[in-house]
Amino acid sequence: MYRPALGDLDAVIAIAREGSFRGAALALGMSTTALSNAVAKLEAKLGVRLFNRTTRSVSLTDAGRTFVEQVSPALQDIHGAMDAVRSQQATPSGTLRINAFAAGARDVMSPLFLEFLRRHPEVHVDLVAEGRLVDIVAEGFDLGLRRADLVPADMIAVPLGRPQRYAVVATPRYFKQHGKPRTPTDLLRHRCIRIRLPNGALFRWHFEKRGETAQIDVTGAITLDEASLAREAVLDGIGVGLFLEQNVRDDIAAGRLTRVLDDWTPPLGDLCLYYPGRRNASAALKAFVSLARELGKRRP
Template sequence: MARQGLIELEAVLAIAARGSFRAAALDLGLSTTALSNLIGTVERQLGVRLFNRTTRSVSLTDAGRTFVEQVAPALRDIRNAMATARSQGDTPSGTLRINAFATGAREILAPLVLRFLRRHPQVHVDLVTEGRIVDIVAEGFDLGIRTAELVPSDMIAVPLGAPRSFAVVATPSYFAAHGRPRVPPDLLGHHCIRIRLPNGAPYRWHFEKDGSPVQIDVEGPITLDEATLARIAVLDGIGIGFFMEADVRDDIAAGRLERVLQDWTPPTAPLCLYYPGRKNPSAAFRAFVDMARDLGKAAMRRA
């Protein structure tokens, strides 16, 4: 296997992570046929099957699972060694992979990511958004973005700003026609945009005042799982929406939406950039973290 280099090992780990030859081939920039041939070569050299595969599914064999568990840490060390060698120059370059949930990505895209790219044009940022909490090391990410309370304790966290808050909003015309809720239970008499969590469960709107939390299982004409879609529905006058304040800040300032129950939506934990400790980070990694620290300090000064 040494004659072919690391591509076979990368192929095995990619298929194990993605559970699909097609998805892994796309990640590696290979055709499905080429990837299948690579795996066939590895299995012949090892004398054991690594994957059980049918036309509809792919899964690791027991031998394959053991192989992946042993190879993955070694391959990470090799990648880190190669990244360290590449980072000896002073010019940030290469790819930074960042995992974030969608709301957090929207908040940091312009002030951090796009600003960073303008300053360092030789860097490519691969920003992946998803609702689930992932192990950024195991899944090949350099950095993660989550609220402070969701950052794993073994990670280094960089606050990206002041505490955030939720906002309950609707159009002025909706409130003129239906009245304004004064306390959270009033929402049960209103049309609300329901929220579906990544696991498929409905989200109960969370409120708190004077240390007393309240959860409301709202009713309404539509259930959505993406804030940008919910914003469209609210702006169209369908009902009341529940958002991170940053997602509707401009609409509130412009008068397109009005906020209610603000005394029931106190500040919550700030966003954080987080990453595992690194002895020899790349120039791009260092530059991004430094910019994130500056962004967080500037936001705290304005707060």
């Protein structure tokens, strides 16, 4: 009697969750070809197709949907039992999957991620940096990294001592030619880098000063959805940009960029590591959280 390997079942669940073979392969750390072969073998043994495949999309068949609904809870129990055993490890090992936004990950890359790997060389960290907010449990992550006000209420949050704040900047030459904005509404007379959010909406620049708030729908020559590209545009003198402070801190210190409206950009909240409350956390997760708490007690 054919008994599928646990990895084959994980493959089906990952494809159903990610909606694509490529996304599932990246999540599982394997090649798309190997993943496709594993699913094809499973379908052949079961005698049914689990997925409808086209060049543009992947979707569950009726049989596949029934299969996933019945197998998924059982897999969670199996992985829970494995986590319970791993929690008894003396030495952290295995893989930690972490979801973060890019600017936050850069801010703690050396003192948290790389320091953890130096201390625990038997652990592999799989870090996914993206702008969208995800359900870390539903998408198979062990931990998340976001600003405090974006951490779900049912998660355990660990402040990292990295207050998040926006910075409005442009080159000294740009401000010499066009003048510096003194209030947020002055930005309406400037060329600004527009920001597109992961959901496709345009970001309105938010400001606050002594209880007074302002949201400015800026205009400019270019709209971008990636901070590093926006930084290049601002450094090239195209206009004014709004960034998380850590993305342009070195440029400000070196004089490449000049900051304005400093009194209108108060701290937004601390950067936090967060995770679900699990009774049987792995030794690797416990060690990572411990280092995060240690980092939170220090100042950058």
